[in-house]
Amino acid sequence: MRTQVAIIGAGPSGLLLGQLLHKAGIDAIIVERQSGDYVLGRIRAGVLEQVTMDLLDEAGVGQRMHAEGLVHGGFDMLFKGERHRIDLNRLTGGKNVMVYGQTEVTHDLMDARQAAGLTTIYEANQVSVHDYDSAKPRVRYEKNGQTHEIECDFIAGCDGFHGVCRASVPKRAITEFEKIYPFGWLGMLSDTPPVHHELIYANSTRGFALCSQRSHTRSRYYLQVPMTDKVENWSDAAFWDELRLRLDPAAREQLVTGPALEKSIAPLRSFVAEPMRFGQMFLAGDAAHIVPPTGAKGLNLAATDVKYLSSAIIEHYQDKSEAGINHYSARCLRRIWRAERFSWWFTSLMHNFPENGPIGQKLQEAELDYIVNSDVGARSVAENYVGLPLNFGE
Ligand code: APR
Ligand code: PHB
DSSP states (O other): OBOSEEEEOOSHHHHHHHHHHHHTTOOEEEEOSSOHHHHHHOOOOOEEOHHHHHHHHHTTOOHHHHHHOEEESOEEEEETTEEEEEOHHHHTTSOOEEEOOHHHHHHHHHHHHHHTTOOEEOSOEEEEEEOTTSSSOEEEEEETTEEEEEEOSEEEEOOOTTOHHHHTSOGGGOEEEEEEEEEEEEEEEESSOOSSSSOEEEOOTTOOEEEEESSSSOEEEEEEEETTOOGGGOOHHHHHHHHHHHSOHHHHHHOOOOOEEEEEEEEEEEEEEEOSEETTEEEOGGGTEEOOGGGOOHHHHHHHHHHHHHHHHHHHHHHOOOHHHHHHHHHHHHHHHHHHHHHHHHHHHHSOOGGGHHHHHHHHHHHHHHHHHOHHHHHHHHHHHHOOOTTTTO
């Protein structure tokens, strides 16, 4: 088989890249280890920046997002038992975010790919990448007991944190930066109306909590738990009881409980790999970086990597220019480090760190007091939360 771009991974990064390339008349094949249903079964975050909404529109898959997504112009920060609103819209000169689940984004991208008759090879085993330092890279995989090979011009490593592309790069050619937090997020999805019409990020002495949503009838809640905890230790009732204890009196009163549709614990990690280009192979999305979910940046960063990568590849074929390709890694990394900083800072501010003792809690509360009562403080949170423009710093 031969294609122009072999994309490894059919998560949001790989699917969006495939769609943007297709719109520009560039041929790509996606190779994915799992089945399509498995990919769609993963529950991930759900806040889209304006830049991401624009990219989904550009890819021709924004219709359902506009119809069903919820536009949010602010969120609440809760500490010392009181809620304070961050008015994103006012503080950023009119910007908002869109609450629309990553699962839905993936669904829309998959449907568009299928409708366009584009090739995705699901349940590919033993995927490996070869000769990406040459002009003739190759991807090999096994399916139904047979070995297949794809010849291509470029390989796009959109295969997530545990993927094969980054792992194939010799250690001396890559630098990895990592911080693992000593706690995780226990997430619960339920068909209950959200406790509040906007998100609530809660700092409490019992640990962080987040009240999020997928629609007017579906809620997504998270609790900070020690990494040693197990999801089996949490009955639905125990989850609701603990969430109530981390909320303010009004929210506690309004909380509607019900059975969990899903419960899982996710670790929190900050991770960046540098560079993101190795000859004719590029990394994009979770394959190159992870942010703790507090800042809601994971999917948005993946989308902007993919925009930069698709533009670079389009420039290569249409304008015979290598400028975008040569600039890809530096361009992505500048934006990534800005989002890494914000996500690390917001995580440090909102979570309980027992090792910091009572003074740690007091200092967090003083910083939160500053943020919600200072226009400058609040604006700093707001402008990072809604995200940087695509061409920032250029
Ligand atoms: N071969 C083929 N496919 C692979 C391989 C492999 N060796 N390893 C992993 N994959 C697939 C995974 O099964 C997954 O479907 O690559 C895909 C990677 O998808 P994601 O992990 O979703 O990563 P990405 O597409 O970069 O999405 C960005 O945004 O909200 C965040 O972390 C969240 O997943 C999200 C991310
Ligand atoms: C979610 O809805 O899953 C969500 C929202 C905001 C975050 C993280 C996760 O910061």
